Amino acid sequence: MEHMKELIAMQKPILLDGGNFGNWKVHMRHAIRGIDEEALVAVVNGLSEPTMIEEKKKKAISTIFSAIDIDQFKIIQGCESAKVVWGTLVNYFEGDTNVKRTCFDHVETNFTAKLNTIANEAVVLGKRMTKTTKISC
Numbered sequence: 001m002e003h004m005k006e007l008i009a010m011q012k013p014i015l016l017d018g019g020n021f022g023n024w025k026v027h028m029r030h031a032i033r034g035i036d037e038e039a040l041v042a043v044v045n046g047l048s049e050p051t052m053i054e055e056k057k058k059k060a061i062s063t064i065f066s067a068i069d070i071d072q073f074k075i076i077q078g079c080e081s082a083k084v085v086w087g088t089l090v091n092y093f094e095g096d097t098n099v100k101r102t103c104f105d106h107v108e109t110n111f112t113a114k115l116n117t118i119a120n121e122a123v124v125l126g127k128r129m130t131k132t133t134k135i136s137c
Helices: 002-010 021-035 037-044 054-065 070-076 082-094 097-124
Strands: none
Touching (some): 021 037, 037 054, 037 082, 054 082, 070 082
């Protein structure tokens, strides 16, 4: 387990540039988990002083700050804790439940449109696609 933590610590975190939040979020979760599982819990859920050593909180917030550019730093520069930093970034880039639902609906619509285009092209090529058609490569 120590070896894994060392490997994660050696990797430079991906830089948040505003358009890659989903990818950045996954990388940051792993980078912070590399510090310690409790560090990730502190960032996501927040923990009180007795439960979480101050050093782990400092490492977690430093990890986040090292992986953002100046524009994203402006969003979180007033935040005092890793949990508040994380929550602020998640809310800024993902929004609340309504925003997430709208984004999901948009992705679903695009997926359906692309799937319909592929099915229509298959018909032109002489292959009728049904809901149960298996696709093999």
